[in-house]
Amino acid sequence: MFKHKQETNLSSERLEYLKSKKRRKVSVLVTQIVILVVFFAQWEILARLNIVDSFITSQPSRIVNTIINLYREGQLFHHIGITCWETVVGFVAGTVLGTLIAVVLWWSEFLSKVLEPYLVILNSLPKIALGPIFIVWFGAGTTSIIIIALAISIVVSILEVLNGFMATDEEQIKLVKTFGASRFQVFTKVVFPANLPVIINSLKVNVGLSWVGVIVGEFLVSKSGLGYLIVYGGQVFKLDLVMASVIILCIAAGIMYQAVVLLQKVLIKKHI
Amino acid sequence: MSYIVEIKNIGMNYQSPNGEIPAIADISMNISKGEFICIVGPSGCGKSTLLSIIAGLVKPSCGNIVINGGRSGECLQQVGYMLQKDFLFEWSTILENVMLGLDIKKALTPENREYVYKLLDTYGLSEFKDKYPSQLSGGMRQRAAMIRTLALRPEILLLDEAFSALDYQTRLAVTEDIYYIIKKENKTAIMVTHDIAESISMADRIFVLTGRPSSIRSEHNILLSCNDVRTPFNSREAPEFRHYFNLIWKELDVHV
Numbered sequence: 001m002f003k004h005k006q007e008t009n010l011s012s013e014r015l016e017y018l019k020s021k022k023r024r025k026v027s028v029l030v031t032q033i034v035i036l037v038v039f040f041a042q043w044e045i046l047a048r049l050n051i052v053d054s055f056i057t058s059q060p061s062r063i064v065n066t067i068i069n070l071y072r073e074g075q076l077f078h079h080i081g082i083t084c085w086e087t088v089v090g091f092v093a094g095t096v097l098g099t100l101i102a103v104v105l106w107w108s109e110f111l112s113k114v115l116e117p118y119l120v121i122l123n124s125l126p127k128i129a130l131g132p133i134f135i136v137w138f139g140a141g142t143t144s145i146i147i148i149a150l151a152i153s154i155v156v157s158i159l160e161v162l163n164g165f166m167a168t169d170e171e172q173i174k175l176v177k178t179f180g181a182s183r184f185q186v187f188t189k190v191v192f193p194a195n196l197p198v199i200i201n202s203l204k205v206n207v208g209l210s211w212v213g214v215i216v217g218e219f220l221v222s223k224s225g226l227g228y229l230i231v232y233g234g235q236v237f238k239l240d241l242v243m244a245s246v247i248i249l250c251i252a253a254g255i256m257y258q259a260v261v262l263l264q265k266v267l268i269k270k271h272i
Numbered sequence: 273m274s275y276i277v278e279i280k281n282i283g284m285n286y287q288s289p290n291g292e293i294p295a296i297a298d299i300s301m302n303i304s305k306g307e308f309i310c311i312v313g314p315s316g317c318g319k320s321t322l323l324s325i326i327a328g329l330v331k332p333s334c335g336n337i338v339i340n341g342g343r344s345g346e347c348l349q350q351v352g353y354m355l356q357k358d359f360l361f362e363w364s365t366i367l368e369n370v371m372l373g374l375d376i377k378k379a380l381t382p383e384n385r386e387y388v389y390k391l392l393d394t395y396g397l398s399e400f401k402d403k404y405p406s407q408l409s410g411g412m413r414q415r416a417a418m419i420r421t422l423a424l425r426p427e428i429l430l431l432d433e434a435f436s437a438l439d440y441q442t443r444l445a446v447t448e449d450i451y452y453i454i455k456k457e458n459k460t461a462i463m464v465t466h467d468i469a470e471s472i473s474m475a476d477r478i479f480v481l482t483g484r485p486s487s488i489r490s491e492h493n494i495l496l497s498c499n500d501v502r503t504p505f506n507s508r509e510a511p512e513f514r515h516y517f518n519l520i521w522k523e524l525d526v527h528v
């Protein structure tokens with residue numbers, strides 16, 4: 001009914017509209033690229049002319065060399081791999097566990113009333129403060145780092161998803177009850193599908209939180225990963241290494257976010 | 273003569289932290305098979321509560337309801353409920369939506385499926401069955417909601433302001449549509465509305481309720497001399513229409 005008509009014979013007005021739309025899109029993209037190029041170019045030039053001290057600011061060509069060296073030593077993908085792995089496990093676990101706990105709390109109003117103040121306190125607590133405790137409990141390694149990432153994202157997920165569950169349209173619930181639905185069916189037929197967008201959205205938020213947890217975890221544990229490279233580079237004043245790691249981090253985080261957006265499109269395509 | 277619905281001295285109080293709210297004082301009515309009943313009353317008088325009680329969703333504080341000889345609640349499948357909006361699930365196709373009741377009741381037998389396909393076919397929705405609700409017009413959505421209700425073959429249909437979310441033109445058309453379906457399927461209907469004209473155009477009998485806590489103020493048998501077959505639209509043309517309208521308007525005693 002609301003499908004667009006097949007556009008075969010376009011009026012000149014329409015053509016003009018489409019053209020200006022495309023022009024706008026291209027000019028935005030071009031500007032974005034120009035900003036990036038100018039940024040790195042002026043950095044490189046200022047460093048070469050000794051206007052800024054490249055010992056402190058590093059410079060793009062040295063960053064590239066550092067990355068190439070890391071690659072030659074076989075270190076590059078080792079560190080990227082570990083950090084990405086920890087992040088993915090962190091945000092997936094945060095979302096899944098957070099959703100499961102939200103389901104339990106939705107199910108039992110009593111439990112959710114009882115746990116409410118604890119959740120509020122846990123939510124306002126800076127979870128990074130728990131990092132040293134986790135390292136003592138779970139050892140200085142990947143496990144601790146993942147648990148720090150999980151701790152950061154899980155409470156927000158619980159609150160977010162539970163809010164969504166609670167805000168489900170009462171009338172829609174009444175509808176399935178008129179068909180005699182059990183509480184379980186109310187959940188599977190209405191509450192869960194109605195809140196799938198909320199859950200995916202919390203997944204998106206958790207990607208960012210998980211990165212924070214993992215990098216801080218690697219700072220503390222200091223064994224491997226991009227966070228380790230950054231903190232190590234800082235300690236020995238190898239700013240090239242720090243900058244290279246930060247840039248790789250930017251790229252990895254961007255790719256991961258896009259992957260989740262893609263996942264969102266696949267999962268919610270039915271929502272039109 | 274036996275009635276399909278017998279409502280015996282229903283009373284209902286709501287409990288809230290601020291106190292007890294009496295919603296229904298005392299309501300009794302008997303409804304025969306195939307009748308179209310309308311319940312009108314001032315807003316907030318407990319009309320919807322009454323429907324929820326008949327459907328067995330809410331337990332009344334006192335009194336009881338006998339449907340087809342059995343108590344309500346035990347026989348939810350005999351009662352189909354139409355809510356104020358269609359509440360089709362946007363994440364499901366029309367087919368999945370109309371099968372919802374059967375799915376929940378775990379009654380997706382080939383025979384029941386066949387019946388739903390036939391309903392979709394009869395009411396012009398079969399070619400839209402794989403579409404999503406957002407792709408349908410308001411009238412078609414309402415028809416899909418109706419089929420979802422009919423799929424469980426209820427004897428009695430409860431309509432709770434079922435058309436109030438629609439704009440006026442669509443509402444007139446949908447009223448026509450739904451009235452036709454109810455009569456064709458030979459269902460008993462109990463409709464709650466605040467629209468006097470709509471109630472006269474559809475009902476065989478109208479109950480006017482008092483304000484909260486509600487009881488029955490009056491009962492009207494609607495007898496209209498239509499030239500043609502009675503439809504909601506033809507009813508509005510009947511000479512007696514105005515008379516009933518004025519009568520009920522006065523009884524509702526609306527003060528602004």
